[in-house]
Amino acid sequence: MSGTQPTLAVEDLRTAFFTDKEIIRAVDGASFTIGPGETVGIVGESGSGKSVTARSIMGLVDSPGRILEGSSIEYRGEELVGKSEDAYRKIRGGDIAMVFQDPLTSLNPVYTVGNQIREAIRLHRGLEGAEARELAVELLEAVSIPDARRRITEYPHQFSGGMRQRAVIAMALACDPELLICDEPTTALDVTIQAQILELLQDLQDERDLSIMFITHDMGVIAEIADRVNVMYAGEIVESAPVGDLFDNPKHPYTQGLLESIPGRHPDEDRLRTIEGDVPTANEPARDCRFAPRCPEAFDACEAVHPVPVDVGQDHTDHAAACLLYPEGSTEEERVERHRQLGNAAERVIGGETDSNTDGEEPQTAADGSGGEHR
Structure with a gap:
């Protein structure tokens, strides 16, 4: 995709829900791109922030949700965050279309x-x-x-x-969109129909040069349809890689756990492998590794330092993971210090909390004064 403008570029996307009791950081600093004719997968357990990411791109974050100041969603170089509802409506459904999990909610x-x-x-x-x-x-x-x-x-x-x-896919294609967002479109279907829908999407992509963002918790589906994969956990992208690299050489312990839990991967075992515990609710700023309580590789620093994405690729592949185990070849102290320094440089205000770049001001909302809420 070198030298080509991406169809979609998401940078430091933060979407929070402000309730009476707490602030839920549903998406907390997600960044990724989707190129022309490319399929990018978003995977993770329920509650990881996948669907909120999609709704943020579509301008469908309902109150009390807000897309926070500093978030960027560019469609073919045009910034979407802060657009008025009328301006967003011209893009939604026309340039960017979405297929939801349950077709009955769309019909x-x-x-x-x-x-x-x-x-x-x-x-x-x-x-x-x-x-x-x-x-x-x-x-x-x-x-x-x-x-x-x-x-x-x-x-x-x-x-x-x-x-x-x-x-529903026909409705989405009615306006000849450049980007199609599919939010678990095959989850409610049996395996045979699921395979037909995936084949249909690939055929339509080839015919129309569609860019596709495909959200699922099914790693098998991702292996079949995606070019690149972003693994989400508790609102953050913890690993990003070309699909082949992700399956052949997963780096983040969470990604490894997801792949190990695929049914049929260990046919000689009596029980399916699982990741113990549940996805936490991200209601505090990320000051540690949110996966640490469930991680078999966790060590003391994981509870004190927030990991940021670092390059873990080989042979110049674009492969990054947010884990204190990397970069490989460094000592534990060097790795922890690198993540600490990178994290300090990236800190910013969320929900009125103060950090090195602010003076404690209230969180900003979208430029049109709507709080980043679009319907």
Whole structure:
């Protein structure tokens, strides 16, 4: 992707939810890019911040959530954070589209599938009547729905789960987006239909040069569809690598645990391997390693120093991990000191707390005064 402007560039994204009792740091400093025609996976357990990352990109963070000052989401070089709702609406659905986990949440049960696709076409392409109908038929055919001309007159409940998900993908493609965000689109489907949906997405990507951000907790799905992978834990990206490197040479203990827990990886064992414990709620600034309480490799410094991403790649691969075990070849003291220095340089205000770069001011919100909230 060298020399090519990324379709999406997320830099230091921080999305927090301000409740009466605490501040939940759902996304806490995530940075990644997605290039033209590239599929980037976001993986992690439930509660890691994957879906909030997607909703932040789409401008769908509801109150009391806020995208904090200093966060950057650039679509083809254009900053999205701070845009008004009207400006965001022109991008959402048109340039950037999203496929949600449960297609029933995206389809209105009282309107036909065809009506809903035509509405998206009318809003973003300005087509109506026979033109919109023909395009709706073409879109259903593009997602391999048979007898599309009849199917557009049917209601969502008349479609199977896999067919509904195909219809939702057709709606997302109605406006010919450059970036498609898929939030666990195959989780509710059986294995056979899941494979068909993944194949469909790859075919559509090849035909349309789509950039895809694919969110899942299923490492097997990521292995099949992604070019690059970002592993999230407690709001942070703890490892990022090309998909082959991640599976062949995982560096972060959390990534290693996820891969070890894949069913079928150890067929001779009676029980599935698991990662003990649960994903913590990130309600405090990151002053240590959030994975340390569950980590088999943890040592004393993990409870006192917050790890930051460092290069762990070989042969010039773009592979980074946020772990005090790296960089390899250094002593424990050298590694800990490097992470401490890098962390101090990157500190910033979250939720009104003070650090080296501030004087204790209240957290800023988006430039339009909306608190970074878009619907």
